[in-house]
Amino acid sequence: MTLETLSPGDADVEEIDRSVLDALAADDYRFKVWGGDWCGDCQRQLPAFAAALDAAGVPADRIEDFPVTKGPDGKEGPQVEAYGIDRIPTVVVETAGGEEVARFIEEAEGSIAEELARQITDATASQ
Template sequence: MTLETLAPAADVDADAFDEAVLDALAADEYVFKVWGGDWCGDCQRQLPEFGAALAAAGVPDDRVEAFPVTKGPSGKEGELVDEYDVELIPTVVVESADSEELVRFVEEEDISIAAFLARRLADVEATA
């Protein structure tokens, strides 16, 4: 099973993204773990733009791990859902190269996933 909604939106221009957001996403050490479902309205609305932001930032595919989620009788089901305590989707976890969780986006915010992560990553960098 794949997470097709993470494919970059064709109608999003790379120039539409703030340079600071792209720079934050492009940092070499980050790994993006993305949980979502192609059936999920929030994922359909948010993940294509996030995929486009990752592409515009030049994030290589080997630093983006997509985990499709299904609806089960007791909640969300899928790879690493329990290990990462994923209850709402989309969920995006940004980890350092040594697998330390740095930032987490869960379901929805007032700004895009990319902008939310960029702001939180700036905070992480400022306190490092």
């Protein structure tokens, strides 16, 4: 099962700052995306994020999606417990070696792409 909401659709990428796209494309990062097609936040945010990944040239083999369902005890789905997922959408950015460098949880002031790019840039600057 894959997330239908993680499809660029007709999202506008013209307004995405080039520095955001550059940050997403850098260093062979892996993007792990938890969401639900039933979730309003996911429906609103994930298509634009998918469009940003596409515009940044991130290959599909570096993007994993994990469909989440509502269970009696909260969110259920692949890797939910291992990554501590309790709100969606959640996006975790990891290095090729599996080190987490950024995490977006449900909402931020900007878009998912902008928030992750800011965190990636901050992590890179502190190295």
